[in-house]
Amino acid sequence: MEYVKNVVCPFCGTLCDDIVCKVENNKIVGTINACRIAHNKFVHTKGATRYTKPLIRKNGEFVEVTYDEAIEKAAKILAESKRPLLYGWSCTECEAHAAGIELAEETGAVIDNTASVCHGPSVLALQDVGYPTCTLGEVKNRADVVVYWGCNPMHAHPRHISRHVFSRGFFRERGRPDRTLIVVDPRETDTAKLADIHLQVEFDRDYELIDAMRAYLLGHEILYDEVAGIPRETIEEAVEVMKNAQFGILFWGMGLTHSRGKHRNIDTAIMLTEDLNDFGKFNLIPMRGHYNVTGFNQVASWESGFPYCVDFSAGEPRYNPGETGANDLLQNREADAMMVIASDPGAHFPQTAVEHMAEIPVIAVEPHRTPTTELADIIIPPAIVGLEAEGTAYRMEGVPIRMRKVVETDLLSDREIVEKIMEKVREYKASK
Amino acid sequence: MSEIILTPLDQPDVPLEASNIKPDVFAGKTIDEIKNIQIFHGNTPVKLSDFFEVAGESSENPSEIRIVVEGDVDRTKRIGKGMSAGEILIKGDVNMYVGAEMKGGRITVEGNAASWAGQTMMGGELEILGDAGDYVGSAYRGDWRGMQGGTIIVHGNAGNEIGEYMNGGKIIIKGDVNIMTGIHMNNGLIIIEGDAVARVGAEMAGGTIVVNGIVQEFLPGFEYLGVEKDIEVDGQTIPGAFYKFLGDHAIKGAKGTVYVAVRGNGHIVL
Numbered sequence: 001m002e003y004v005k006n007v008v009c010p011f012c013g014t015l016c017d018d019i020v021c022k023v024e025n026n027k028i029v030g031t032i033n034a035c036r037i038a039h040n041k042f043v044h045t046k047g048a049t050r051y052t053k054p055l056i057r058k059n060g061e062f063v064e065v066t067y068d069e070a071i072e073k074a075a076k077i078l079a080e081s082k083r084p085l086l087y088g089w090s091c092t093e094c095e096a097h098a099a100g101i102e103l104a105e106e107t108g109a110v111i112d113n114t115a116s117v118c119h120g121p122s123v124l125a126l127q128d129v130g131y132p133t134c135t136l137g138e139v140k141n142r143a144d145v146v147v148y149w150g151c152n153p154m155h156a157h158p159r160h161i162s163r164h165v166f167s168r169g170f171f172r173e174r175g176r177p178d179r180t181l182i183v184v185d186p187r188e189t190d191t192a193k194l195a196d197i198h199l200q201v202e203f204d205r206d207y208e209l210i211d212a213m214r215a216y217l218l219g220h221e222i223l224y225d226e227v228a229g230i231p232r233e234t235i236e237e238a239v240e241v242m243k244n245a246q247f248g249i250l251f252w253g254m255g256l257t258h259s260r261g262k263h264r265n266i267d268t269a270i271m272l273t274e275d276l277n278d279f280g281k282f283n284l285i286p287m288r289g290h291y292n293v294t295g296f297n298q299v300a301s302w303e304s305g306f307p308y309c310v311d312f313s314a315g316e317p318r319y320n321p322g323e324t325g326a327n328d329l330l331q332n333r334e335a336d337a338m339m340v341i342a343s344d345p346g347a348h349f350p351q352t353a354v355e356h357m358a359e360i361p362v363i364a365v366e367p368h369r370t371p372t373t374e375l376a377d378i379i380i381p382p383a384i385v386g387l388e389a390e391g392t393a394y395r396m397e398g399v400p401i402r403m404r405k406v407v408e409t410d411l412l413s414d415r416e417i418v419e420k421i422m423e424k425v426r427e428y429k430a431s432k
Numbered sequence: 433m434s435e436i437i438l439t440p441l442d443q444p445d446v447p448l449e450a451s452n453i454k455p456d457v458f459a460g461k462t463i464d465e466i467k468n469i470q471i472f473h474g475n476t477p478v479k480l481s482d483f484f485e486v487a488g489e490s491s492e493n494p495s496e497i498r499i500v501v502e503g504d505v506d507r508t509k510r511i512g513k514g515m516s517a518g519e520i521l522i523k524g525d526v527n528m529y530v531g532a533e534m535k536g537g538r539i540t541v542e543g544n545a546a547s548w549a550g551q552t553m554m555g556g557e558l559e560i561l562g563d564a565g566d567y568v569g570s571a572y573r574g575d576w577r578g579m580q581g582g583t584i585i586v587h588g589n590a591g592n593e594i595g596e597y598m599n600g601g602k603i604i605i606k607g608d609v610n611i612m613t614g615i616h617m618n619n620g621l622i623i624i625e626g627d628a629v630a631r632v633g634a635e636m637a638g639g640t641i642v643v644n645g646i647v648q649e650f651l652p653g654f655e656y657l658g659v660e661k662d663i664e665v666d667g668q669t670i671p672g673a674f675y676k677f678l679g680d681h682a683i684k685g686a687k688g689t690v691y692v693a694v695r696g697n698g699h700i701v702l
Contacts (some may be wrong), residue, residue, distance in 0.1 A: 082446045082474030108475025118668065127574035128616075130538060137448075207631060208652060214682035215653035223652045224702065266610055268635060268682065277683075314449070320573055322566070323528055333445050336474070401588040 001029070008384025008403050009038045012093065013288030013396035014136075014157050019268075028387065035158035035378040040302055042387065042406075049369035051381035052411065062379070067412060067420070069379050074339065074363040075424030078379075080335035081361075083313060084109040086363075087326040088343030090118075090290030092255050092382075093391020093403060097299035100341070101310070103422045106429075110335070111309045113296040114289070114343050116325040118254070121263035122286045123297055123307045124321060128263075133250070134283040135397055141169035144283075145245035147182045149269065150255020152204065157265045160287070162252075171247075178242055184209070185255060202229035205262040210268045213239050216274055224383070244318045249283040257286075260346035288396035290343070291386070295394035330356040341365040341414060347374030365417055382414045389413040433519070435498045436488040438480075440524075443507035446474040446496040447527055450484055451510040453501075455494035455518025455537065462561065466490060483508075485541070494518045501526075506542065507671060512539045515556070528565075544588065553601060555582040563588035566610075569603045570596035577605070587598050595622045598639060600665060614641045617688060621666045636680050636688035643692045644672070650700035653680035654690065655669065663691055675701055 021042060022030035031039045044050065054070035055062040076128040078084050088108050089097055104111035115123055116299050139146070146165050153160040166178060172178040183195035186203045201209050205228030212227040216239050222232050242248055250273055256265045269284065276282035297307035304310045306319035309326075322328060326345065329335040330353035337360055340346075346354060347370060359374050364376035373379050383389040388409040394400050412420070436458055449472040458466055467481035480486060491497050495517035505511065512520045522530070533552040533596040540559045541549075545564030546686035550558045552572055554675035557664035564586045570593060571578035578597035596612075596621040610628035618634040627645035634651060642665060654677040661673050674691035676693075692700060 082476050096679045123571065128576070207634070208649070211634070211680065212652040217678075218681060218684060220653070220655065220681040223656065224656055225651075227652045261611060263633075264615060264634065271635070271682070314472065320548075332447075332476075334447055336446050 003032075004404070004406050006402055006404070007406055008386060008393070009041075010039050010291045010384070010393070010403060011038045012157050012291055013165070013294060014160050015291055015393060015399075015401050016159050016163065017401055021406050023407060028406060033227040037158060041259040048270040050367060051369065051373075051379055051406040054381065055379040057377045061226060067380070067417075069155075070378050071417065071420045072424050074378050074380065075421045075428055077337050077363060078103070078107045078109065078122065078339065078421065079425045079428045080111075083108070083329070083335050084337040084339065085329050086111040086328055086341070088113065088341040089296045089346060090114040090293035091342035091385070092414040093292060093385045093389070093393055094295045094299050095391055096385075096418055097296045098303060099415050099418040101300060101419055101423065103305045103425065104310065105312045105317075106422060107426055108313045108315070110309070110313065110324050110326075110329055111300070112324070112326040113293060113300070113310050114330075115293055115297055115308045116321060117327065117348065118285045118289050119257055120267045120308060120321055120325070121246070121257040122252070122258070124263035125266035125270055127307075129267050130273060130274065131270065132273050132277065132283050132287055135399055136164050136285070136395065138247075138283075139285070140164045140167055140172075140247050140309075141168075142171050142247040143179060143249045144172065145180045145182065145242055145248040146244045146374070147184065147248070147250045148191055148195075148243070148287075149250060149252040150257070151251060151253025152191045152250070152260065153253075153287065154194070156253070156289070157287060161191070162423060180245075181239065182238060196318060197241065199230055199234065199238060202421045205229065205334040206256055206259055206265050207261045207268060210272055211234065214268065214272050214275060233297065242276055243279045243280060244283070245280045248276060248280060250282070250284040251287050252284065261310040269425055277309075285331070285397045292393035293391065294396055294398060295400070297331070298394050298398065298400075307319075327353050337361045337363075339363040339365065340372050340376070344370040344372045346375050365414060367411075381411055381416055382417055383409045393416070433496055433498050434489040434491040436463075436486065436490055436501055437500050437502055439485040439487070440505050440508075441483055441485065443505065444473060444483070445507070445520055446507040448473055448478075448505075449478040449510050449679040450480070450508050450514035452480070453499065453508075454513065454515035454520065454641070455499060456514075456516055458490055458499065459518075460492050461490055461667035463488065465492065475585070480499075484643065487685060506543075506546075507629045512537075515539070522538075531556070531558075532585075534558060536677075541679045545586075546634075549589070550579065550582070550584045552577070553579045553582045553584065555580075555601075557583050557585075559585045561587045564590040564605075565578050566591035566593055567596060568605070569595075569598060569601070576616070578617075589626065595620065595625075598622070608645065613643075614639065614688075616642070623665075623670075632692070633677045633680055633688055633690040634678075635681050636684055636690075638688050640689045642670060642674070643690070644670075645693065646696045647692050647700055650677075650692070651680060651682075656701055659694060660691070664690075 020032035168175040183192040209228040304317035309324040312322040386403040469480045472667040498519040506525040518537040536556040544562035570581040581601040615637040630649040648653040659674040673694040
C-alpha cells in the first residue's frame with residue numbers, strides 16, 4: 001500500500017489540504033484526516049454507479065459510443081441552439097471553467113454555476129456594498145470573536161470548526177477558550193450547541209435582526225422591545241461582544257442567503273461588518289459549498305467581468321441574476337438546450353426547472369449516475385478532479401490551491417472534454 | 433401623430449429582444465425599412481417582420497410616432513429601451529425591461545409587465561395597467577444609481593425591491609407590494625396605495641415613501657416621529673393621518689422619510 005500525502009480534498013469549500021490517501025493497485029482504499037463526507041468521495045460510496053464510457057440515448061435507451069461521437073453530437077446541439085445554458089462547474093477545476101466560458105461565448109450561451117442556487121445572493125451583495133474579507137489562516141491565528149450565521153458547519157463543513165476555531169493560533173494560544181463563539185440559527189443545531197451565545201432568530205427575520213443591530217451599533221435606539229423573537233437587551237449584548245472584538249469573523253451560509261430577502265440579508269450583514277470596523281477589526285467569509293464554486297466566480301469575473309449568470313447571447317457578456325440564472329432560464333422556459341457539468345441540477349433544482357430540463361436536449365458531463373444523467377440525452381464521463389486529474393481550485397475565501405492527482409485514469413478531464421466540444425462547434429459553424 | 437401598428441405573430445419560447453421597438457429607431461424609415469429592423473431571437477439576429485406584422489405610417493420625428501403593439505408580447509424583452517420621445521402602446525402583456533433606460537416619451541402597457549420595468553429610468557412616463565414584477569424602477573445589478581427621473585404608475589400589484597437605489601422621479605403602485613420597497617433609496621418618491629408585506633424603506637438613506645394600506649411588519653432601525661395629518665409630498669397633499677418615521681438608521685446619517693397610514697397600522701408603533 002502506498003500513502004499519498006498532502007492531498008487536497010475535492011468536496012467542500014474548506015479545501016482541507018492535509019489528507020492522506022491510501023492507494024492500492026491504482027485505487028484509493030482509505031484516507032487519513034478526511035471527514036466522513038470526504039472519505040466517501042475518495043473511496044467512492046457503495047452503490048454509486050461510475051460511468052466509464054460515453055453514452056448517447058438512442059430510441060430511449062443509452063448506447064455506448066466513443067468520446068468522438070458523443071462530443072460531436074454535443075457540439076451540434078449547442079451550435080444549433082438559440083439559447084443554450086451551460087450550467088454546473090463547481091466540482092471541477094478553473095482551467096475547465098476558462099474553457100467553458102470560451103465555449104459560452106462561441107455558442108452565444110448563458111453560463112452559470114451552482115452559486116446561483118447557493119451563494120449567488122452573497123456575490124450580488126458584495127458587488128453592491130463591498131467585501132471586507134480575510135483568509136482562514138488569519139481566522140485561526142487572530143480571531144477572538146467568531147460568528148456562524150445561518151450555517152451548520154458541524155454537518156456541512158465538518159472540519160471547518162476544528163481547523164479554524166477550536167485549533168490554536170499564533171495570537172490565540174489556547175484555541176477555543178480564547179474565542180467567543182456566536183451562532184445565529186432558528187434551530188438548535190449541533191453548531192449552535194457549541195456556542196457561547198446562540199441567537200435563536202425567528203425564521204425569515206434575519207434582515208430585521210441585522211437592521212436592529214446596525215441601528216444600535218450606530219448609537220440609535222432599537223424601535224421595538226423584541227426583534228425577530230430576540231429581546232432588545234440580548235441583541236445589544238451580542239453587538240457589544242462584536243464591537244469589542246480584536247479580530248472578529250462572520251461566517252454565513254444558506255440560512256442567510258436563501259431566507260426571505262436573500263442578497264439583501266447579505267448586503268446588510270456586509271454593511272454591519274463594515275461598520276464594526278469603526279471599533280475593531282471585523283471580516284466575513286461565505287461558507288461556500290462545492291470545493292470550487294468560488295473558483296468559477298473568480299474565473300468568470302476575470303474572463304467576462306461578471307461572476308455567474310453570464311449571458312453571451314448578444315455577443316458581449318451581460319449579467320442579471322433573475323433573468324440569466326439557470327433557474328430563471330429553465331423556469332421561464334427560455335433555454336432550448338443545456339449542458340450540465342460537474343453538478344447535479346436534476347436532483348437539486350425545483351420541479352418546474354427540472355420539468356423543462358426533461359423537455360430540452362441535455363448533455364451531462366458527469367462521472368456518476370445521477371438524477372441529471374437520467375434526464376440526459378448524452379453522457380460524457382470525465383476524470384474526477386482531485387482524484388484522477390489535477391487543476392486549480394479556490395478555497396471559500398478565495399485562496400487558490402492546486403488539486404492533486406492521486407490515481408491514474410484513461411478518461412478525459414473536464415477541461416479536455418470542453419475543449420474538444422469547442423473544436424467541434426467551430427468546425428460545425430465553419431461548415432455552414 | 434402617425435401610427436405604426438405591430439401585430440405579434442406567434443411568440444416563441446426562446447424570447448425576443450427588441451430594444452429597437454421604439455420611435456427613435458422607427459423615425460425616418462419607411463414601413464419596408466421598419467420590417468427589416470434587426471431584433472434578436474435568443475442569440476440569433478432576425479428581422480422584425482419575422483415575428484410581427486408591420487403596418488401604418490412613420491414620421492421623420494420620433495415625437496410624432498405612436499407605436500401600437502396589438503396583443504400579447506409576453507416573450508419580448510426590452511421594448512422601448514432608452515426611448516427619448518413619442519409613444520408606445522402595448523395592448524397586452526410584456527416581458528422584462530419594458531421602458532428600461534427611458535429618457536422621455538410615454539409607454540402604456542395594458543396588460544402585465546415582467547420584472548425590471550423602467551430600470552434606471554431617466555425621464556418620461558411608464559404606465560402599467562396590470563401587475564408589474566420585481567424591481568420596478570430599479571438599478572442595473574451592482575449599480576448604486578437607480579431611477580433618476582420620470583414617472584412610473586402601476587395600477588395592479590408589484591413585487592420585491594421596487595425603486596431599488598432610486599435617486600429621483602416618482603413611482604406610484606396602486607395595488608400591493610411584497611418586501612424591500614425603496615431598498616437603498618437615496619432620493620425620489622414612492623407611493624404605495626395598497627399594502628406592503630415588510631421591510632419598507634430598508635437601508636434607505638434619503639427620499640420619501642408613503643404607504644396608504646397595511647404594512648404587515650416594520651423595520652426596527654427606524655425612528656418614530658409621531659402622527660402627521662394631510663401630508664405634503666412632491667407638491668401634492670395626500671389626505672389622511674400618517675405615522676412618520678425617519679431612517680433607516682442602519683445607514684449612517686440616513687434621512688429617509690416613511691409615512692404609513694394610521695388606519696390599520698397600530699401594530700407597528702407598539
